[in-house]
Amino acid sequence: MKQILSSLEGMTSMYMASQPGPHTAQSIREIIAQLRVMPMFAGQVEDDDAEELARLIEEKYGISMGFGAIVDAEDFRPWLHDARINGEIGDFYWGRYRKLLNLKGLPKSVIDATDEVTDRVLDRLGDPRNLSPWSRRGMVVGHVQSGKTANYTGLICKAADAGYRLIVVIAGIHNNLRNQTQARIDEGFIGRDTGRLAHANKAQRQKIIGVGRFGDSQFPVSLTNTIKDFNKDTATSNTSQIGQYNVPVVLVIKKNSSTLKNLLEWLEEHSATGATKMVSQPMLLIDDEADNASINTAYARDEVTRINGQLRQLLSMFHRSCYVGYTATPFANIFIDPDTDDDALKQDLFPRHFIIGLDAPSNYFGAQKVFLDARERHVRLIDDNEDILPMKHKIDHPVDVLPESLIRAVRAFVVARAIRNARGQQGAHASMLINASRFTDVQGRLRSRVADVVDRIRAAVAVDGAKGHAALRSPEIAALHAVWKSEFTEAEGADWPAVQARLHEVLVAARVVEVNASKRSQPLDYDQGGEHGVTVIAVGGFSLSRGLTLEGLTISYFLRNSMMYDTLMQMGRWFGYRPGYEDLCRVWIPADGVGWYAHIHEAMDDLQTQLKRMELAKATPEQFGLAVRSHPESLIVTARNKMGTGKEFPMKVSLEEKLVETTRIVAEEGLMRRNFAAGEALLQDLVSDGLAFEKRSRGHLVNGVAVGRIDAFLRTFRTDPANVPADLLTDPKLIRDYIAARADSELRLWDVFIASSTGKEFDPVAFGHLDLVPYGRSVDPRDFAKGVLTISGTSRRVGSAEDEREGLTDDQIAAAENAFRRDRPEAKPKSTINPSYYRSVEGRRPLLILRLVRPKVEDADGKTVYGKDILAWGLSFPSSKIAGGTVEYIVNTIRMREMFGDEEIEEEARGDTD
Numbered sequence: 001m002k003q004i005l006s007s008l009e010g011m012t013s014m015y016m017a018s019q020p021g022p023h024t025a026q027s028i029r030e031i032i033a034q035l036r037v038m039p040m041f042a043g044q045v046e047d048d049d050a051e052e053l054a055r056l057i058e059e060k061y062g063i064s065m066g067f068g069a070i071v072d073a074e075d076f077r078p079w080l081h082d083a084r085i086n087g088e089i090g091d092f093y094w095g096r097y098r099k100l101l102n103l104k105g106l107p108k109s110v111i112d113a114t115d116e117v118t119d120r121v122l123d124r125l126g127d128p129r130n131l132s133p134w135s136r137r138g139m140v141v142g143h144v145q146s147g148k149t150a151n152y153t154g155l156i157c158k159a160a161d162a163g164y165r166l167i168v169v170i171a172g173i174h175n176n177l178r179n180q181t182q183a184r185i186d187e188g189f190i191g192r193d194t195g196r197l198a199h200a201n202k203a204q205r206q207k208i209i210g211v212g213r214f215g216d217s218q219f220p221v222s223l224t225n226t227i228k229d230f231n232k233d234t235a236t237s238n239t240s241q242i243g244q245y246n247v248p249v250v251l252v253i254k255k256n257s258s259t260l261k262n263l264l265e266w267l268e269e270h271s272a273t274g275a276t277k278m279v280s281q282p283m284l285l286i287d288d289e290a291d292n293a294s295i296n297t298a299y300a301r302d303e304v305t306r307i308n309g310q311l312r313q314l315l316s317m318f319h320r321s322c323y324v325g326y327t328a329t330p331f332a333n334i335f336i337d338p339d340t341d342d343d344a345l346k347q348d349l350f351p352r353h354f355i356i357g358l359d360a361p362s363n364y365f366g367a368q369k370v371f372l373d374a375r376e377r378h379v380r381l382i383d384d385n386e387d388i389l390p391m392k393h394k395i396d397h398p399v400d401v402l403p404e405s406l407i408r409a410v411r412a413f414v415v416a417r418a419i420r421n422a423r424g425q426q427g428a429h430a431s432m433l434i435n436a437s438r439f440t441d442v443q444g445r446l447r448s449r450v451a452d453v454v455d456r457i458r459a460a461v462a463v464d465g466a467k468g469h470a471a472l473r474s475p476e477i478a479a480l481h482a483v484w485k486s487e488f489t490e491a492e493g494a495d496w497p498a499v500q501a502r503l504h505e506v507l508v509a510a511r512v513v514e515v516n517a518s519k520r521s522q523p524l525d526y527d528q529g530g531e532h533g534v535t536v537i538a539v540g541g542f543s544l545s546r547g548l549t550l551e552g553l554t555i556s557y558f559l560r561n562s563m564m565y566d567t568l569m570q571m572g573r574w575f576g577y578r579p580g581y582e583d584l585c586r587v588w589i590p591a592d593g594v595g596w597y598a599h600i601h602e603a604m605d606d607l608q609t610q611l612k613r614m615e616l617a618k619a620t621p622e623q624f625g626l627a628v629r630s631h632p633e634s635l636i637v638t639a640r641n642k643m644g645t646g647k648e649f650p651m652k653v654s655l656e657e658k659l660v661e662t663t664r665i666v667a668e669e670g671l672m673r674r675n676f677a678a679g680e681a682l683l684q685d686l687v688s689d690g691l692a693f694e695k696r697s698r699g700h701l702v703n704g705v706a707v708g709r710i711d712a713f714l715r716t717f718r719t720d721p722a723n724v725p726a727d728l729l730t731d732p733k734l735i736r737d738y739i740a741a742r743a744d745s746e747l748r749l750w751d752v753f754i755a756s757s758t759g760k761e762f763d764p765v766a767f768g769h770l771d772l773v774p775y776g777r778s779v780d781p782r783d784f785a786k787g788v789l790t791i792s793g794t795s796r797r798v799g800s801a802e803d804e805r806e807g808l809t810d811d812q813i814a815a816a817e818n819a820f821r822r823d824r825p826e827a828k829p830k831s832t833i834n835p836s837y838y839r840s841v842e843g844r845r846p847l848l849i850l851r852l853v854r855p856k857v858e859d860a861d862g863k864t865v866y867g868k869d870i871l872a873w874g875l876s877f878p879s880s881k882i883a884g885g886t887v888e889y890i891v892n893t894i895r896m897r898e899m900f901g902d903e904e905i906e907e908e909a910r911g912d913t914d
């Protein structure tokens with residue numbers, strides 16, 4: 001959007017925010033019409049531009065954001081309301097920040113929700129007016145790239161207004177993330193460019209930015225800046241500014257033991273000399289990416305344990321302190337033992353006082369939208385990398401050529417940027433992410449090869465780009481045209497002549513940079529100014545995987561194989577907000593990765609739902625922690641924190657409202673025959689019991705099956721022979737123990753659904769007295785060669801969400817879907833419903849799902865090869881009212897390594913990785 005339109009948008013948004021009541025399409029246009037005649041806009045805004053702006057604001061104004069859920073400790077006592085009523089708290093810092101959010105064009109509903117949520121967090125921190133010693137521990141759970149930084153910036157502003165005078169923000173383990181966070185705190189809280197403040201030239205030290213334009217009488221003191229982290233000498237030279245703490249002091253530091261050591265020493269020195277009253281001030285510690293490096297894992301690297309101990313020591317130095325961890329992947333934090341406090345290390349970081357879940361605004365571009373609702377639009381599969389850049393490779397792996405899929409992704413980025421420019425978005429930033437190796441040396445080679453591709457395109461466009469239709473004779477421009485034709489022909493404002501006309505300006509600005517821990521790394525500087533935004537292709541690894549925001553991220557190429565939830569979700573930098581260009585966003589990813597992200601989304605969605613339910617039940621954080629720890633999927637997350645030892649450890653696992661499927665079966669002939677026989681015997685038993693087989697559109701349904709029949713089937717069925725790792729959660733002992741505890745009550749009667757594919761790929765196969773059409777399912781070719789069938793493909797699920805509707809009445813299905821809409825107001829009408837809602841509906845009976853699966857892989861020539869049919873099952877468990885609801889399972893870490901691998905567990909510790 002042109003700069004003049006950006007200014008007009010900002011003023012329109014501010015004017016709307018200042019007016020009470022809802023705005024209509026007509027009122028928005030009337031406000032724009034009034035502002036257009038002002039001298040600064042007069043004659044510069046065409047009617048078409050004004051109408052386009054009105055539509056954009058209409059879209060933004062319709063964005064909504066819920067308030068999230070809260071789980072509180074029993075001793076929670078609110079204080080904020082009374083303090084405000086008594087006039088003991090101002091709103092100088094928050095008032096400035098709210099104006100900035102208005103200027104940035106955030107919808108009033110989103111700003112109001114942020115106001116409400118940050119009030120809820122502040123109310124759960126210690127009351128700074130209370131001079132008695134206190135400490136508070138809490139956690140805020142958001143979504144990846146959903147605005148957590150904006151949220152805690154608002155919290156910092158309100159804490160400063162309330163009387164907190166020392167605020168420490170710990171912003172990740174890499175310099176680029178710390179610098180980025182400092183810049184955002186500069187803009188949203190400090191109001192001055194701290195990088196300029198670091199200069200000796202006083203004329204350069206007064207650059208007012210962000211909130212500073214709305215009030216400059218109470219600038220906070222910053223002991224860090226955008227150029228460098230905390231330094232004792234620099235901090236000491238600023239003690240005169242601190243004075244009597246009339247203004248707050250803020251530090252943005254890296255999560256690094258050396259930095260924390262310097263800060264602790266400096267605080268000890270100054271508290272000992274009495275030169276400052278620092279340790280007597282109320283202190284707020286914000287821990288960004290709180291699940292990363294903050295957790296105490298005593299068996300693991302000393303570095304991690306040291307950071308945890310330093311954080312605890314830092315908090316204990318202050319008589320009044322608060323710790324708030326912000327994360328999108330809270331599993332590791334919930335696994336902190338609440339009872340690990342001791343005299344030496346002080347109170348650990350378990351969020352014992354509160355856990356708050358943030359709802360993402362309705363325009364959030366997250367896993368639901370990318371991998372479920374609009375997968376065909378946004379996801380492209382990588383299937384050509386193994387011979388060139390395999391998932392597992394060594395540090396010296398050569399990169400002489402690039403996979404064709406990566407070259408295509410680069411071309412898609414060039415075309416998408418050209419379309420955005422044609423839409424008037426040339427002033428906005430545009431980024432591409434390439435995350436294909438954990439080794440910095442390999443990342444460097446990738447960057448060089450990608451730069452070669454961009455150079456070839458740039459040279460071709462410089463020579464032939466202005467030749468109209470004749471430009472298509474150039475192979476490079478013809479290749480861009482082919483990508484445009486297959487990807488973007490339906491995009492608004494994306495006709496090829498308009499795209500071709502913009503290619504030159506895109507490629508002149510485009511840079512290919514390396515973002516990692518090497519000396520070759522370049523900063524992602526999005527503050528270069530000018531009429532055109534930054535156009536950058538960022539090649540990296542771990543540095544691109546934690547907290548770092550790639551502005552205007554449009555195209556992502558992701559070739560990593562971690563199976564840990566937190567690692568995968570944090571690597572998903574493509575999540576976030578894509579106003580005006582969401583339709584252009586693409587993610588290139590292996591088929592397995594698509595399935596894992598869809599699967600993880602359901603687990604995270606389940607976590608947020610559980611948080612809301614526990615809020616209604618007035619549960620405490622300790623009770624919520626127990627619930628998360630008993631989630632079956634948490635075993636995968638736990639592996640990251642537990643794999644450092646070879647010991648066994650017990651896990652309390654709950655199967656309540658969970659689906660368990662046989663996604664991994666050993667293809668041993670005798671085992672497969674035994675399982676077929678078990679299934680056919682079950683069907684015969686159901687016939688003998690006189691039960692009806694109701695014909696359904698996708699198979700047959702049997703209602704009211706006795707639990708003994710289910711137990712007999714599970715007792716006979718085997719997924720793996722002894723000592724061969726299979727699917728941990730399909731262990732018959734684990735499941736049968738859970739069922740046995742409920743066999744006389746809520747799991748006494750079952751439904752059985754025998755699924756049959758509606759596809760035309762295969763002919764029916766006799767199974768008992770039924771004819772079933774098998775389901776073709778892709779399996780991991782590496783496991784297939786070893787005689788193990790591991791479901792892969794774009795969905796790691798054996799079945800589908802629709803399976804779990806079987807056995808429900810129309811009223812029950814409607815109730816489940818209504819509950820989903822209630823809990824997820826931001827979901828689109830056609831959003832895929834999380835099947836956990838079918839499991840939790842009142843009156844749901846447990847469901848056993850049987851199906852025949854025909855495994856398939858591609859051979860070296862790309863031809864599909866099929867294996868023998870196997871019998872697979874799924875168990876859908878309903879809600880449980882039996883206390884505890886868990887069974888204990890002993891997990892051996894050696895077996896966990898065999899199942900999930902350990903390639904990336906210690907990734908950030910190795911010197912040759914990013």
